Amino acid sequence: EAQVTQNPRYLITVTGKKLTVTCSQNMNHEYMSWYRQDPGLGLRQIYYSMNVEVTDKGDVPEGYKVSRKEKRNFPLILESPSPNQTSLYFCASSSRQGDSYNSPLHFGNGTRLTVT
Amino acid sequence: GQQLNQSPQSMFIQEGEDVSMNCTSSSIFNTWLWYKQDPGEGPVLLIALYKAGELTSNGRLTAQFGITRKDSFLNISASIPSDVGIYFCAGHLLQGGSEKLVFGKGTKLTVNP
Numbered sequence: 610e611a612q613v614t615q616n617p618r619y620l621i622t623v624t625g626k627k628l629t630v631t632c633s634q635n636m637n638h639e640y641m642s643w644y645r646q647d648p649g650l651g652l653r654q655i656y657y658s659m660n661v662e663v664t665d666k667g668d669v670p671e672g673y674k675v676s677r678k679e680k681r682n683f684p685l686i687l688e689s690p691s692p693n694q695t696s697l698y699f700c701a702s703s704s705r706q707g708d709s710y711n712s713p714l715h716f717g718n719g720t721r722l723t724v725t
Numbered sequence: 726g727q728q729l730n731q732s733p734q735s736m737f738i739q740e741g742e743d744v745s746m747n748c749t750s751s752s753i754f755n756t757w758l759w760y761k762q763d764p765g766e767g768p769v770l771l772i773a774l775y776k777a778g779e780l781t782s783n784g785r786l787t788a789q790f791g792i793t794r795k796d797s798f799l800n801i802s803a804s805i806p807s808d809v810g811i812y813f814c815a816g817h818l819l820q821g822g823s824e825k826l827v828f829g830k831g832t833k834l835t836v837n838p
Contacts, residue, residue, distance in 0.1 A: 653828075714770070719766065
């Protein structure tokens with residue numbers, strides 16, 4: 610089954626304790642992206658990657674890191690989490706069509722992170 | 726950055742009613758997408774629109790890509806309880822050699838049986 614898999618689904622942690630949220634897709638997609646969803650703010654892009662070893666900042670990258678060592682995996686790293694990073698996080702991927710990345714995103718089921 | 730203005734923010738309707746929501750922007754987009762998010766899950770694509778003026782249906786859902794390429798609407802006919810969720814529009818933008826997908830803030834739909 611084609612899917613984007615995020616782990617964990619739920620995570621409660623304390624301020625400053627490094628954490629990683631994993632994301633894996635089995636569709637051989639070139640493009641992967643991380644979003645956070647907060648009430649009233651919709652989906653905001655954190656980082657994205659157009660292919661292996663290529664990553665770029667989205668709209669809200671502060672406090673986050675990513676890596677793209679393999680095509681299928683795109684982990685999100687919080688080196689020193691803070692309470693304002695409490696949010697619902699989504700990983701997404703899409704394929705490339707010619708020179709465009711405008712094919713629809715496939716989303717994972719989300720990771721609800723609470724930082725106390 | 727670019728913004729999509731999605732309205733309404735929320736809707737409370739009775740089962741069987743038709744629903745309409747829309748997104749507008751000051752920017753021109755080359756693709757419009759509509760997603761639905763069920764509680765506790767990730768957004769799922771409903772309809773993708775690739776050409777200005779395009780009108781596309783998916784069951785009870787109909788969406789259109791505005792002629793100006795700056796807006797899109799989504800209609801749901803004869804709503805049912807399982808239509809409950811948050812609906813997001815998204816526009817794909819080419820800007821200065823880079824590409825960006827911009828999301829609206831969502832329309833939360835509640836359907837009363």
